[in-house]
Amino acid sequence: MSERLELSPEEAKLLKEGTLADTEIQAHPRDFYRAMRHGDPIHYDEKLGSWLVTRHEDISAVQSDPVTFSVKHGYSEQQARGMREEFEAYLREHGGGYFPDAIMSDPPYHTRIRKLMENAFTAHRVKELEPRITAVVHDLIAEVVAKGNGRCDAVKDIAIPLTIRVIVEQLGLDHGMEEKISRWSVAVTAQIGAMQTRETMLENARQIADLQNYLIAKMREKETNPTEDMISDLVHAEVTNEDGSKEKLTFEEAVSLVRATLIAGNDTTATAIGNLFYVLTTKPGIAELLESVIDDDRQLNRFIEEHLRAEPPVRALSRMTTREVTVNGTTIPAHAHMLLVYGSGNDDETVFPEPREFDITRKNLGRHVAFGGGPHRCIGLALARMEVKVAAREIVKQMKNLKLAMPESEIRYTPTVATRTIESLPITFEAR
Numbered sequence: 001m002s003e004r005l006e007l008s009p010e011e012a013k014l015l016k017e018g019t020l021a022d023t024e025i026q027a028h029p030r031d032f033y034r035a036m037r038h039g040d041p042i043h044y045d046e047k048l049g050s051w052l053v054t055r056h057e058d059i060s061a062v063q064s065d066p067v068t069f070s071v072k073h074g075y076s077e078q079q080a081r082g083m084r085e086e087f088e089a090y091l092r093e094h095g096g097g098y099f100p101d102a103i104m105s106d107p108p109y110h111t112r113i114r115k116l117m118e119n120a121f122t123a124h125r126v127k128e129l130e131p132r133i134t135a136v137v138h139d140l141i142a143e144v145v146a147k148g149n150g151r152c153d154a155v156k157d158i159a160i161p162l163t164i165r166v167i168v169e170q171l172g173l174d175h176g177m178e179e180k181i182s183r184w185s186v187a188v189t190a191q192i193g194a195m196q197t198r199e200t201m202l203e204n205a206r207q208i209a210d211l212q213n214y215l216i217a218k219m220r221e222k223e224t225n226p227t228e229d230m231i232s233d234l235v236h237a238e239v240t241n242e243d244g245s246k247e248k249l250t251f252e253e254a255v256s257l258v259r260a261t262l263i264a265g266n267d268t269t270a271t272a273i274g275n276l277f278y279v280l281t282t283k284p285g286i287a288e289l290l291e292s293v294i295d296d297d298r299q300l301n302r303f304i305e306e307h308l309r310a311e312p313p314v315r316a317l318s319r320m321t322t323r324e325v326t327v328n329g330t331t332i333p334a335h336a337h338m339l340l341v342y343g344s345g346n347d348d349e350t351v352f353p354e355p356r357e358f359d360i361t362r363k364n365l366g367r368h369v370a371f372g373g374g375p376h377r378c379i380g381l382a383l384a385r386m387e388v389k390v391a392a393r394e395i396v397k398q399m400k401n402l403k404l405a406m407p408e409s410e411i412r413y414t415p416t417v418a419t420r421t422i423e424s425l426p427i428t429f430e431a432r
Contacts, residue, residue: 063374074318095209172229271313309368
């Protein structure tokens with residue numbers, strides 16, 4: 001069991017009065033994370049009604065026990081929190097059905113789903129995609145640079161449309177849908193963000209119904225006319241069991257997985273690229289460091305890993321206890337909602353000394369939890385890593401002298417416990 005440390009009066013006050021539901025703490029969470037890690041590592045956040053797991057070792061322990069700590073119940077309990085029945089009914093009536101997230105499930109069902117999904121995300125397949133993704137990223141940044149005024153919004157003009165173009169390409173969707181997909185992503189992510197009113201939940205449900213109707217039509221098309229894309233992969237996914245029998249995804253499962261791939265495939269990666277622009281414009285020496293490793297693939301990979309550790313796009317994901325359990329000396333009741341706070345785990349100084357130092361020479365870089373871990377480690381991590389890496393390379397090749405074009409104190413973050421996403425990031429730059 002890890003020892004509690006003596007807190008400063010400020011930390012003790014923050015631990016007593018702070019909550020992750022507070023948008024100010026969401027925007028600047030590190031002092032709150034540290035106070036929890038040191039004084040109460042399994043901290044009950046009354047405002048959220050959740051146990052916050054904040055230390056790296058505890059996050060790892062919880063992730064490796066999917067039986068005691070259920071993803072399925074944690075996720076479904078968090079979804080449209082307090083308004084789930086109404087949310088479900090709306091989608092059944094207007095969105096072609098309610099499709100539970102098949103990937104947010106527990107073994108043994110999850111094992112089957114994961115196996116059926118893996119073909120779409122193999123490292124080999126991702127490697128094959130790199131030249132096409134490089135072309136998409138190159139063209140988009142070139143468009144922004146060509147406007148010629150040396151100013152842009154790094155999040156709205158680059159990070160979001162870039163990741164949407166890539167996932168549209170991968171899934172085989174229609175081009176020119178950036179705005180719609182961006183809206184749909186916000187609506188889906190809001191369901192696990194624990195920050196909705198009834199009014200915003202219904203507006204978000206309308207957006208999700210629109211998304212589902214669009215995807216169902218596309219999937220029906222590819223059932224009869226498969227093409228070289230991930231929707232076709234998922235619609236026709238097949239796995240051979242030990243007894244020689246073949247198994248496919250049901251159409252309902254496939255809808256939920258295509259939806260999850262579209263949203264997770266752009267939302268969190270856009271956040272990671274937005275965060276990359278943030279560190280390049282605000283942290284001294286980082287732009288120069290990136291420039292120095294851009295032609296060394298191994299060093300560039302290490303730069304990306306350290307970036308994901310230091311600025312993880314996913315802040316926290318849910319679990320629910322299936323029985324009473326003690327974690328790091330704290331007893332958590334059965335059926336309790338938990339949040340694994342990856343942002344805190346990646347800042348844990350007992351695992352990553354001087355966690356606020358950006359250090360690509362760390363011996364244990366691969367231990368960060370930006371992609372989760374255990375059976376639920378992010379299935380799209382190879383694609384996400386590659387997109388961030390390609391973006392980093394193209395930024396250096398086409399832009400220089402990046403500067404923030406607003407006071408850092410005025411940066412706003414999307415109000416959600418699920419991700420730490422910058423809403424807008426105006427920058428200035430020179431074309432290279």
